[in-house]
Amino acid sequence: QPGSKKAEFCTQGSNRMMEFCKTHNISFEQCGKVIVATEESELAYLDVLNERGKANGLKVKKITQSELKEVEPYVSGIAALHVPEAGIVSYTKVAEKLVSILQNDGVEIVFNKKVGLITSEEKKCTVETQNQTFESNYVINCSGLYSDTLAKSAGVELEHRIIPFRGEYFELVEDRRYLVKNLIYPVPNLSFPFLGVHFTRMIDGSIHAGPNAVLSLKKEGYSKFSFDAIEAWQSLSYKGFWKLVGQHWQEGFRELHRSVS
Ligand SMILES: Cc1cc2nc3c(=O)[nH]c(=O)nc-3n(C[C@H](O)[C@H](O)[C@H](O)COP(=O)(O)OP(=O)(O)OC[C@H]3O[C@@H](n4cnc5c(N)ncnc54)[C@H](O)[C@@H]3O)c2cc1C
Incomplete structure (x- = not known):
């Protein structure tokens, strides 16, 4: 939603990510994406996304079937939203660079330690792994699917619980890569809380299709x-x-x- 923290962070984050990649010589491509409507019933929501994108300062454009063919010749749709700002990067390369910058600045990064318990007393947190204990003033819990379990271990009362869903992907064989130029998404189905199956061109040229849930x-x-x-x-x-x-x-x-x- 325009004005939300997510909208603010996405815009700033995208610009700062590109600056970071330029500074550190990490290849990225602002290749653009299309969100494709294949049925009349999807057109209204495509308009909502168009308005929202514009309100967030993006150069989104609703395009016709023939304009879509120019962007993605092998896609059949009745209309689409073109988002020229969307881009791709190898996030592994970004993360590796962040690690080396932090380590050069004297930050110690501890790998391959499973956190079993977080306890907190006034102004002191303790993080316990199998064979080591760390103490600090603050802990940022970013343990993905386990963040609810770890938060609970630290005494945080949660109403929600994380239910895991597996997303399966396919990769297009090399001689069919020409079918997908860049990023192709369906119009999100609002009655279903997942992203929808899409095609992604990776920075190494491979094309992924998925995920299901x-x-x-x-x-x-x-x-x-x-x-x-x-x-x-x-x-x-x-x-x-x-x-x-x-x-x-x-x-x-x-x-x-x-x-x-
Ligand atoms: C195939 C795929 C493609 C995606 N593509 C995109 C994309 O193009 N753009 C996009 O924006 N998002 C994408 N996403 C989503 C994105 O990857 C996730 O939203 C993001 O990784 C979540 O980050 P996170 O740091 O919260 O959690 P995670 O990336 O899940 O990291 C959590 C980490 O904590 C570790 N951990 C868990 N429990 C413990 C413990 N007890 N002790 C120590 N470590 C622990 C885990 O092993 C993991 O390494 C994709 C996801 C998938 C699966």
Whole structure:
């Protein structure tokens, strides 16, 4: 939404990311993306995205079917939104550069330590791993799918729980890469809380297609049969999970069927 922190951070973040890449010689491309409507029912929301993009200062443009063919010749759609500012970068390269800058500034980065517990007393936090304990005034919990579990261990009361969904991707074979020029997205389906299957050209030229969204019975479980009894129970015993199932069970089964077929 225009005026939100997310909108503010996205605009600033995008500009600062490009500056960072230029300064440190990391290749990036502002290749643009298209959000493609394939049905009449999607046109109204395409207009909403167009207005919102403009309000956020982007040079978005609603384009016709024939203009879309000029941008993405192999895409069939009835209209699209072109977002010229969208770009691609290898985030691994960005993260590696950040690590080396911090280390050169004397910051110690500790890798491969699983945090088991965070405790906090007045003005002092303790972070415990299997074989080491760290103390500090502040802790920033950015443990992804485990951030709820770790926050709970630190005594934070949470109403929400993270339910893991696995997104599966395909890669286009090399001699079909020409089918996708840049980034191709569907119009988001607002009744379904996922991103939608899209095509992404990576900075190395490969093209990814995905993701779907399949319920996973293990956090950070990336194979179809990943299972963890405690984590599965944490999902299945959460009433928010059953609310989601009540609203989206048909789509959930379709995703599961597509994943195993
Ligand atoms: C295939 C794919 C493509 C994506 N593409 C895009 C994209 O193009 N643009 C975009 O904006 N977003 C994209 N995303 C989403 C983006 O990657 C995530 O939103 C982002 O990585 C979340 O960052 P995070 O730091 O919150 O969590 P994470 O990246 O999940 O990092 C959390 C880290 O904490 C570690 N951790 C967890 N528990 C512990 C513990 N107890 N002790 C120590 N460490 C722990 C985890 O192992 C992990 O390394 C993509 C995601 C996927 C899967």
